[in-house]
Amino acid sequence: MLKRVHFRRSYLPYLLVLPQIAVTLVFFIWPAAQALYQSLLIEDAFGLSYEFVWFENFIALFRDGNYLHSFRITIVFSAAVTFSAMALGLCFATMADRVIRGSSVYKTLLVWPYAVAPALAGALWAFMFDPTLGIISGFLKTVGYDWDHRLDGTDAMMLIIVAATWKQISYNFLFFLAGLQAIPKSLTEAAAIDGAGPFKRFWTIIFPLLSPTTFFLMVVNVVYAFFETFGIVHAVTAGGPSRATSILVYKVYRDGFVGLDLGGSAAQSVILMAIVISLTVFQFRYIEKKVQY
């Protein structure tokens, strides 16, 4: 934690931490505290007066069909993104770990989507699925499916899942590949000598040994799907059609920033905060212990 040898006591360390602490207090702690406080208030529409209502905002939220709907689709969305991005990442990583020739070329070609902003990824897929001129929607039309994510909620949800997954595969690929390369080759060799084929080796040896990486990536992917996909939803579907893609983060933004419902938006913020905190604690408490570096 602290160096055995260190400097004498002076005012200097305070000066050194000052910028970081100042930004943290002003832009992180203070707004978070305000969100906590506001979530207990109901303000009138003009912001002139407010009333302390304890947990009424929260109770109202959980009675609100729209909010519960938003919660449900967020869970569907993040489960779909987490599962497909991890499955594809693991699949490509396993293959890249197997091949010797060209593996660095494969790696280079698979990692760069990490750098593409979610909103831009959304724009790309929205273009390919555009109901009038998109290349994929055109193909779907020829096989008899009439795609229109502007009118059909399921199509819109599929679109943001595909865009969010596309961007996240590279991240999972990199971490799974690092995890695979850390597994001693002697284990797979021993299994091969005992007559286990590639599939059996994967499911009985490699996959269980990867579980620390898998757990870690699961948390990261859920956080990604919950929060960082805001750009995709906002830029591509704007929560629509008729709230079909209004995930929690988008709803907080919408209710607070556009709808100006301060108490309700703050209460939603607090619930999201609780989700992030529990995911972070889970990651540090539970997963860190299992990972062996």
Place this chain on the structure above:
Amino acid sequence: MVENNRWVKFSSHLILLLGIAAVVFPIYIMVIATTHTGPALQRPPFPLLPGDQFFENMKLVLGEGLSTAGAPPVALMMFNSMVMALGITIGKIAISLLSAYAIVYFRFPFRMFFFWLIFITLMLPVEVRILPTYGVASSLNLLNSYVGLTLPLIASATATFLFRQFFLTIPDELLEAARMDGASPMRFFWDVVLPLSRTNIAALFVILFIYGWNQYLWPLLVTTDERYYTIVMGIQRMLNVSDTVPVWNAIMTTAMLGMIPPVIVVLLMQRLFVKGLVETEK
């Protein structure tokens, strides 16, 4: 590979090639779209070969933007994005280096308190405190300014942890020797710690540059003046046109320009990128 099975090898290459095709396909379509006029894209079938309108489209979006959709020229948005990305990156690295140095090399009251305070920021992404943070920025007069785009985002728990972790591996003998020679704390920081941290700073720079460039929600909140739009955020003005057809050739040209800087950073500095990614997540 354990055994030399031709089928396994072949299928591995095949799956990887399919994966790359799936990853690259949207980019190919995007590039095609940047070389055609809007009407040419509207007419089915979709062209699969490049056209000759690339420079026209570039000139249009870079110089004029889509004023009908309320989007400023892309050249301006790229400049703003660059300012924001560099501001966030340099700011985060600078203040994290300083605070990690203080926490590792000094014993002072409230040291652990500060450490935990910085740790908490990890759990408070901007997405969970949208409105109050906007309120703070607006009461400090930071809306529609470069300071407003960067300053609120530069606190960084991950960067501080990374530097702390690294400083702990610097041998104590270096500090003893420096003190013997009468070096002050800042001199030791500047002449020993900083040069030793070069690789870590570079790796972090790559990751944070991508993070900064790709910010979406925060610029959306603090900018109402088109002159401060960033490219990643500004593109939604072109996409969300309710009553007209989206101008896809311009949108795709903008999207391409918006992903070029961070993608180039990843491709050119792949090793540093992987190092940064793995180490910031530990």
